[in-house]
Amino acid sequence: TLGPDVIDVRALGGSGYFTYDPGFVSTASCNSEITYIDGQKGVLLHRGYPIEELAQHSNYLELSFLLLNGHLPSPQEYEEFSKTIRYHTMVHEQLVNFFKGFRRDAHPMAVMCGTVGALAAFYHDSLDITAERDRQISAHRLIAKMPTLAAMCHKYCIGQPFVYPRNDLSFAENFLYMMFSTPCEEYLPNPIFAKAMDRIFMLHADHEQNASTSTVRLVGSTGANPFACISAGIAALWGPAHGGANEAVLTMLEEIGDDSEENIQRFVDRAKDKDDPFRLMGFGHRVYRNFDPRAKVMKETCDEVLSELGLGEDPQLKIAKRLEQIALEDEYFVERKLYPNVDFYSGIILRAIGIPTNMFTVIFAMARTIGWVSHWNEMIANGTKIGRPRQLYTGPELRHYPAKQD
Numbered sequence: 111t112l113g114p115d116v117i118d119v120r121a122l123g124g125s126g127y128f129t130y131d132p133g134f135v136s137t138a139s140c141n142s143e144i145t146y147i148d149g150q151k152g153v154l155l156h157r158g159y160p161i162e163e164l165a166q167h168s169n170y171l172e173l174s175f176l177l178l179n180g181h182l183p184s185p186q187e188y189e190e191f192s193k194t195i196r197y198h199t200m201v202h203e204q205l206v207n208f209f210k211g212f213r214r215d216a217h218p219m220a221v222m223c224g225t226v227g228a229l230a231a232f233y234h235d236s237l238d239i240t241a242e243r244d245r246q247i248s249a250h251r252l253i254a255k256m257p258t259l260a261a262m263c264h265k266y267c268i269g270q271p272f273v274y275p276r277n278d279l280s281f282a283e284n285f286l287y288m289m290f291s292t293p294c295e296e297y298l299p300n301p302i303f304a305k306a307m308d309r310i311f312m313l314h315a316d317h318e319q320n321a322s323t324s325t326v327r328l329v330g331s332t333g334a335n336p337f338a339c340i341s342a343g344i345a346a347l348w349g350p351a352h353g354g355a356n357e358a359v360l361t362m363l364e365e366i367g368d369d370s371e372e373n374i375q376r377f378v379d380r381a382k383d384k385d386d387p388f389r390l391m392g393f394g395h396r397v398y399r400n401f402d403p404r405a406k407v408m409k410e411t412c413d414e415v416l417s418e419l420g421l422g423e424d425p426q427l428k429i430a431k432r433l434e435q436i437a438l439e440d441e442y443f444v445e446r447k448l449y450p451n452v453d454f455y456s457g458i459i460l461r462a463i464g465i466p467t468n469m470f471t472v473i474f475a476m477a478r479t480i481g482w483v484s485h486w487n488e489m490i491a492n493g494t495k496i497g498r499p500r501q502l503y504t505g506p507e508l509r510h511y512p513a514k515q516d
């Protein structure tokens with residue numbers, strides 16, 4: 111029932127109904143042409159192309175062009191796009207001083223929120239969001255500079271000098287090079303690792319209106335600059351219910367420790383116990399009520415990488431597979447349609463590559479940057495109203511401030 115204080119939202123461009131939808135379970139906040147998900151069937155399409163086909167035949171830069179521009183690039187467009195991204199890989203040298211202000215034991219996601227937001231202080235020349243040229247330059251800068259900033263976070267945390275980008279390398283190779291090279295020893299990217307890294311970037315590139323993308327859109331709807339918007343997206347991604355899950359999965363697998371049935375069952379039982387806050391990390395999804403198609407590709411990639419490295423019997427992979435099996439046969443998980451999500455297997459691959467656990471969510475942020483900027487750009491190009499959710503007020507009724515006794 112509508113109370114006397116409910117505004118007729120038709121006057122504000124609404125549908126006429128005032129809806130209460132905590133967690134936005136059934137509210138669409140926008141139109142978008144970028145990504146389609148059918149959660150019941152386990153389908154994910156980017157600009158119409160299935161994620162499985164893209165993961166097999168495309169690469170992260172090509173997918174980035176597709177997400178941003180709406181079509182697959184011609185060979186010439188691809189060449190130009192990849193040249194442009196390479197051109198922007200360096201960051202302003204003053205950012206080095208900015209890094210030095212952080213504690214070395216800071217979580218890299220905290221450093222990323224700060225340094226990516228700070229890009230707005232260095233790149234004033236592309237901040238007119240009404241100009242398509244500026245939006246494109248900012249998008250290119252963000253895609254290109256995120257790996258550089260991410261690798262700088264890692265180097266800073268471990269007390270090594272920063273490594274400058276090498277533009278003769280591919281996007282994934284360059285990231286690994288900046289992560290692992292030192293002045294004493296140049297790291298030559300292992301092609302198996304580079305391929306796996308690129309696949310991880312593709313599988314995380316976009317996922318329509320998830321919490322971090324919705325955050326980017328909400329911040330962007332106020333007219334804020336793109337660097338501020340992406341910094342807000344990074345903050346939203348950090349939580350363990352969202353991007354922080356990839357780090358949490360590995361912590362959970364370490365805690366489980368061995369793949370004996372009774373041991374794993376103990377953790378599954380804990381996840382079912384409503385008095386225990388523990389959840390199976392990497393399980394469940396707001397939209398998928400079926401297998402997350404990205405999780406299937408991630409699992410295959412994990413098997414491929416570990417067998418190519420001769421690590422097919424990796425103990426954590428064994429625990430993960432057994433855990434998946436036990437959970438998927440358990441009534442609790444079946445009833446609630448809880449399946450492994452994209453991050454259930456990604457951490458095992460990242461660990462095999464040598465990426466430290468505290469960098470997992472940073473890698474997710476790097477990969478998701480193209481999704482964030484594509485949505486931001488689509489929203490600004492189409493024109494938008496400021497995002498302003500309503501609430502149901504449940505506080506006290508009108509009362510008066512007590513008269514003061516002199």
Ligand code: ACO
Nearest residue numbers: 350351352353355381389390391392393394395396446451
């Ligand atoms: N372990 C145990 N139970 C779970 C889990 C889980 N991982 N996920 C959901 N449930 C249960 C809930 O307790 C709830 O049970 P109930 O109906 O008896 O109360 C039911 O399943 C529905 O769960 P909700 O939390 O209401 O589902 P929601 O859509 O709000 O949450 C989320 C989705 C946050 C992903 C949740 O499944 C979760 O916390 N998963 C673990 C964290 C994780 O892996 N996050 C990554 C998500 S994917 C991504 O961001 C890349």
